[in-house]
Amino acid sequence: MNCSWRWRDGVRTKNSMRQPSWSISTMREREKRILRRWEEIEIHKKLAQKTPHGLKYVVHEAPVPIYDITDEIIAARIMRDVYLRYKSMTGFNVICSPEWNVFDHRVEREVLGESGETIRERDGKINIRRFRKACRERAFELIEETTARFKRLGIISDWDVRPSVESKFASRIAEAIGRLYDEGHLSDEVKSLHWCVACQEPVDPKRSSLGTRKSISAYMRLPLLKGLEGFGRRVYLIAFSGEMWIFLGSSAVAARNGRYVAMLCEDGVYVDSISSPWLGELQPKAIKEVTPDELREVTCDHPITGKEMPVVFTDSEEEREEYGFFVISPAHRPRDYFIALEHCLEITSIVDDEGKLNELSGDLCEARFDSVEELIRDELKGRGYLIAEKRRNVPVLLCPCCGEQTIFKPSVQWFFDSYPISLRRLWGVPMFVIYCSRCEGAVLSEEIGRHIRDSLNRRGVDSWFRLDPGEILPEEISCWRCSCREFHKAEGTVTPIFAFAVNQAHMLSKRKDRVNVIDLIIEPSHTIERWLPMLKKLMELLYDDALISPIILPINPPKPERSIPDEFKSGDVGRLSFFIGPSEAREIVESLYGLFWNILEVTKEADEEFDFTGVDPEARSLLIALDILAGEVMSMYESLRIREAIGRLSHFTFDRLGPYLEAAQKEGNSAPLLREISVDLLKLWAPITPFTAEEIWLKINPEDEEGSIFMEMMPLGWMG
Numbered sequence: 001m002n003c004s005w006r007w008r009d010g011v012r013t014k015n016s017m018r019q020p021s022w023s024i025s026t027m028r029e030r031e032k033r034i035l036r037r038w039e040e041i042e043i044h045k046k047l048a049q050k051t052p053h054g055l056k057y058v059v060h061e062a063p064v065p066i067y068d069i070t071d072e073i074i075a076a077r078i079m080r081d082v083y084l085r086y087k088s089m090t091g092f093n094v095i096c097s098p099e100w101n102v103f104d105h106r107v108e109r110e111v112l113g114e115s116g117e118t119i120r121e122r123d124g125k126i127n128i129r130r131f132r133k134a135c136r137e138r139a140f141e142l143i144e145e146t147t148a149r150f151k152r153l154g155i156i157s158d159w160d161v162r163p164s165v166e167s168k169f170a171s172r173i174a175e176a177i178g179r180l181y182d183e184g185h186l187s188d189e190v191k192s193l194h195w196c197v198a199c200q201e202p203v204d205p206k207r208s209s210l211g212t213r214k215s216i217s218a219y220m221r222l223p224l225l226k227g228l229e230g231f232g233r234r235v236y237l238i239a240f241s242g243e244m245w246i247f248l249g250s251s252a253v254a255a256r257n258g259r260y261v262a263m264l265c266e267d268g269v270y271v272d273s274i275s276s277p278w279l280g281e282l283q284p285k286a287i288k289e290v291t292p293d294e295l296r297e298v299t300c301d302h303p304i305t306g307k308e309m310p311v312v313f314t315d316s317e318e319e320r321e322e323y324g325f326f327v328i329s330p331a332h333r334p335r336d337y338f339i340a341l342e343h344c345l346e347i348t349s350i351v352d353d354e355g356k357l358n359e360l361s362g363d364l365c366e367a368r369f370d371s372v373e374e375l376i377r378d379e380l381k382g383r384g385y386l387i388a389e390k391r392r393n394v395p396v397l398l399c400p401c402c403g404e405q406t407i408f409k410p411s412v413q414w415f416f417d418s419y420p421i422s423l424r425r426l427w428g429v430p431m432f433v434i435y436c437s438r439c440e441g442a443v444l445s446e447e448i449g450r451h452i453r454d455s456l457n458r459r460g461v462d463s464w465f466r467l468d469p470g471e472i473l474p475e476e477i478s479c480w481r482c483s484c485r486e487f488h489k490a491e492g493t494v495t496p497i498f499a500f501a502v503n504q505a506h507m508l509s510k511r512k513d514r515v516n517v518i519d520l521i522i523e524p525s526h527t528i529e530r531w532l533p534m535l536k537k538l539m540e541l542l543y544d545d546a547l548i549s550p551i552i553l554p555i556n557p558p559k560p561e562r563s564i565p566d567e568f569k570s571g572d573v574g575r576l577s578f579f580i581g582p583s584e585a586r587e588i589v590e591s592l593y594g595l596f597w598n599i600l601e602v603t604k605e606a607d608e609e610f611d612f613t614g615v616d617p618e619a620r621s622l623l624i625a626l627d628i629l630a631g632e633v634m635s636m637y638e639s640l641r642i643r644e645a646i647g648r649l650s651h652f653t654f655d656r657l658g659p660y661l662e663a664a665q666k667e668g669n670s671a672p673l674l675r676e677i678s679v680d681l682l683k684l685w686a687p688i689t690p691f692t693a694e695e696i697w698l699k700i701n702p703e704d705e706e707g708s709i710f711m712e713m714m715p716l717g718w719m720g
Ligand SMILES: [Zn+2]
Pocket: 196, 197, 198, 199, 200, 399, 400, 401, 402, 403, 404
């Protein structure tokens, strides 16, 4: 950072200025005073109507998780707050209220884990009504806690707004599901996805980071069931598998285009690629080329599951560590999944949603997928199928929510266009779909959606769990595919992001005030990606509406080098810490407060007006520098280059104004000029250090009872 701290150094060596007392506790006291004042004057309301009939920025946000708010989310909110405070000081009205993800999956896990007795019946079954009530209460507690954290950082929003989770919120989903289904935008499919076994939900690979999993990879010999009968001896394919548990679920053997040979050895015939290292290792007595057509006739016997595995050819270039043949498990590896689609292979999963092996894995059923590597290796070895093995770390995607490793597995999913929207959960807005019990097709239409909506509005969301499907559906309804009249309800919930987007779309389309409105979105890029297109599409499809002259600013919040200690996450030090680290942040806030405190001392006696015409060349050059600074800093705020703005402001404040102040203290004739400059500079600092700026402002204007520096305008410039 371009900030040399000369002013502070000068203070230390010359000791010519008095410093105000400084400690973390006095700073906290001052922060609390400012927060109280902002609450008393209801600053968010003032900023919402700063300029009557002026342009309004209406901020929309994706629902914020209520557990473990990450530094990224906090930094993003600080960046947005800097932007909004700046915009407000250029005369715009800013309107902002929070969206909370009350359906955070960790609420469900905590409630299921802790209040076991209060949410269960005597027979151990979950009492849905009590369970959902407990979740609701816990979620609201967490919202209180998180609100307090954002408030301490001075982030302005209408914090009293609470998310609505009442019947209307849910019933809108029922209506939307019916309509979207009728219009062909909603479908249920079995699709292979990256899946977190801890959160039990699909994971977006774009949001996850990479980790590793310990596994055993192996070359093995697979006995042939069909093909190459001409040798008159036992024939094996030499095939590679990257992980043992995945081998358990393999259903075919893949071969890359190339030349293949049969090697006649003591104990049988081995088929492999001509470039395979096993050609030298096995020391065959004779070699004969095998044609691709011959290989296409071949099927192998899976040594553990007994599955008949065909040979398929692929030109997949991915993960070329293996030679020749490799087994494929379409359900559990993305690459294999696409090979299977190409060759119409069966896609069957061997794990359940919790990552436990299912009945297809025989004796290993119920074991966790990553606990069976050695067991399978031993089994293959004991029965003579293993040729060579290697322990290795395979790359895996980690869940962005909980950090657990993910697996790739098929699951039944509801999709809104390409967005997966169903979850296997209890806490959330139920997946309002009813299935035919004979053909398993969804009994769904716009009319049925509206009927369910009305039923929910009348009887509450919990009625969905209590009532039989027949009581929820319109009378006389039967499955349009098979005329069956027996039904069952879908289990699970819709994703929170879908539930919120439907409701946001509804609220946006119902708003009356559309004059002078600009819809503003400032969120991390990945949040925008998974939320905004869905919201826009829902507005368009359900309400034939759109955002109003939207401004969408994707941001990449700074990642602090070291994690910021919690005691630093408040006030101006907290805000600055995310951009320049806690120790430098503290130094800046301390110096800033000290400098303005000294300016107040120098200027408090001066009551003469500032006379611009009489300034000397030195003062003139200071004013020019201030004008340039103002232009630069405002354009940095405009484009969210906040770190740069901090550097630029520090440079001027401590390297230009600091020395000028020292000189003024000695000569004592520059007070009116200092007062003017300091007010302008304070305004420029205000968006990023609102606590300090507000406090000094109130000291300068003690008589202004309802006042705030944020009701002022940014400096207009001296030289214009
Ligand atoms: Zn997870």
